[in-house]
Structure formats: C-alpha cells, structure tokens
Amino acid sequence: MGKGNPQRRSTGDELHTAARSGDLVAVQMILTSNPLAVNSRDKHSRTPLHLAAFAGHAEIVSYLCKNKADVGASAMDDMAAIHFATQKGHLEVVKALVAAGASIKACTRKGMNSLHYAAQGSHLELVRYLAKKGASFIAKTRAGKTPLDLANNEEVRSFLKEFERSAKNRASSNKDKAEQSDPKTSVGIRR
Numbered sequence: 794m795g796k797g798n799p800q801r802r803s804t805g806d807e808l809h810t811a812a813r814s815g816d817l818v819a820v821q822m823i824l825t826s827n828p829l830a831v832n833s834r835d836k837h838s839r840t841p842l843h844l845a846a847f848a849g850h851a852e853i854v855s856y857l858c859k860n861k862a863d864v865g866a867s868a869m870d871d872m873a874a875i876h877f878a879t880q881k882g883h884l885e886v887v888k889a890l891v892a893a894g895a896s897i898k899a900c901t902r903k904g905m906n907s908l909h910y911a912a913q914g915s916h917l918e919l920v921r922y923l924a925k926k927g928a929s930f931i932a933k934t935r936a937g938k939t940p941l942d943l944a945n946n947e948e949v950r951s952f953l954k955e956f957e958r959s960a961k962n963r964a965s966s967n968k969d970k971a972e973q974s975d976p977k978t979s980v981g982i983r984r
Contacts, residue, residue, distance in 0.1 A: 805833030812841035812857065815850040824860050831862050839868040847877035851885040854878075858893035865895065871902040879907040879923070882916035887923075897928045904934035912953065915946035924956050931957075 804827045811819035820841070824831055832840050842862040845853040854874070858864060867873050875895040878886040887907070891897060897907045908928040911919040920940075924930065930940055930953055941953045 803833075804830045806835070808833060808841045809835050809839070809844055812850070812853055813844040813848050815845075815848060815853060817850075817853055817856060820853055820856060828860065831857060831860050832866060837869050840866050840874075842866065842874045843868050843872070843877050846874035846883065846886050846890065847881060849878070849881060849883040849886055851883070851889050854886050855889045855893075858889065862893075864890055864893045865899065871900070873899050873901075875899060875907050876901055876905065876910055879910040879916070879919060880914060882911070882914050882919055884916075884919050884922060887919060891926065897923055897926055898932075900932075903936070904932075906932055908932070908940045909934060909938070909943055912940035912944040912949055915944070915949055917946070917948050917952065920944075920949055920952060924952075930960070 804823055808820065808823045808827075808830045810816075811823060830841075832842075834840060835844075840862065842854060842857045842864065843866070845857060864875075865873055868877075873895065875887060875890045875897065876899070878890060900906050906928065908920065908923045908930060909932070911923055928940075933939055934943075941950060941957070944950045944953060
C-alpha cells in the first residue's frame with residue numbers, strides 16, 4: 794500500500810515551525826490569514842507560544858501575546874510558556890510573558906515553578922528578576938525540594954540564602970510594627 798498524495802502541512806504546523814525558528818514575518822502572515830491558529834497544539838500539546846518561549850524568541854513571544862495567545866496554556870506535564878523560558882534562562886522572554894499576564898507562581902505537575910527552573914538552570918539574573926517579582930523561595934516541588942535545594946551554582950545559592958534571610962527580617966520587622974500599632978497587644982496607659 795502506497796503513501797498516497799503528500800498532504801499539505803496545516804496552518805498550525807507552519808505556525809509552530811515559524812515560532813520555533815524565530816521567523817516573525819511567517820508568524821505574522823500565518824496569523825493574519827488564520828488568527829485562531831495562535832493557540833493551536835502540536836502532538837505534545839505545545840502551542841506556538843511554548844515553542845517561541847523555549848527557543849528564546851522574545852519578539853515572537855510578544856507578538857503572539859498581543860494576538861491573544863493563552864499565556865497560561867499548559868503543555869504536557871502542565872508546563873506553561875513561562876516554565877519553558879525559565880528552564881532555558883530566557884530573561885527577556887520571561888519579562889514579556891509576565892507583562893502579558895503569565896504567573897510566576899504557576900506550577901507544573903511535578904510542583905516546579907519558575908524559580909525552581911531558574912535556580913536549577915543556574916540562571917542568576919533570572920533568579921534575581923523572579924525574586925524581585927515576588928516568586929516564592931520556600932515553595933516545594935512534589936519531591937519536597939525548594940529552589941535553593943535545586944540550585945547547584947554557588948552564586949545562585951548565595952543569592953537565594955541572602956534573599957531568604959532578608960525576607961525573614963522584613964517579615965519579623967513587619968510583625969513587630971503590627972504588634973506595636975495594635976492597641977490590644979501594646980502596653981500603655983490610657984487616660
């Protein structure tokens with residue numbers, strides 16, 4: 794039995810290829826003719842946004858987001874575009890995704906969040922950015938690992954340790970201030 798006529802690739806396949814390879818002109822042309830392809834899925838349930846984020850194409854990520862790409866869409870293992878970008882250390886892509894509404898707190902099926910991936914990949918500037926944006930440094934994976942546990946780069950480990958210390962100091966200071974301003978807990982004489 795023969796293969797028959799070769800089939801033309803679908804618009805979704807073409808868009809996935811263009812997004813992965815960084816071909817902005819092709820992405821624009823495809824989405825102009827078929828805007829619904831923006832959230833099409835490949836055989837691994839990845840969208841064009843996932844592939845562009847993984848490949849580090851910030852301009853394509855921004856364009857897809859402006860054209861209604863679902864920034865929270867999950868591929869296999871519940872990996873969102875932000876997980877692909879942090880895993881590879883693509884800071885500008887992560888910034889574009891966060892600006893478009895992606896959550897830095899989103900977790901995969903294994904309980905990994907963006908900070909886990911950035912720490913594990915030794916991406917110090919990305920770790921700093923995520924910490925500044927409020928990423929949880931105490932969040933644990935399903936295996937019970939924090940970002941510090943996954944960090945194997947000494948600079949990343951030092952930053953996370955210092956960040957944890959300063960966060961604990963801020964929390965303690967805020968608690969003390971709250972107790973001082975709470976009339977039920979402060980000691981004083983009222984006349």
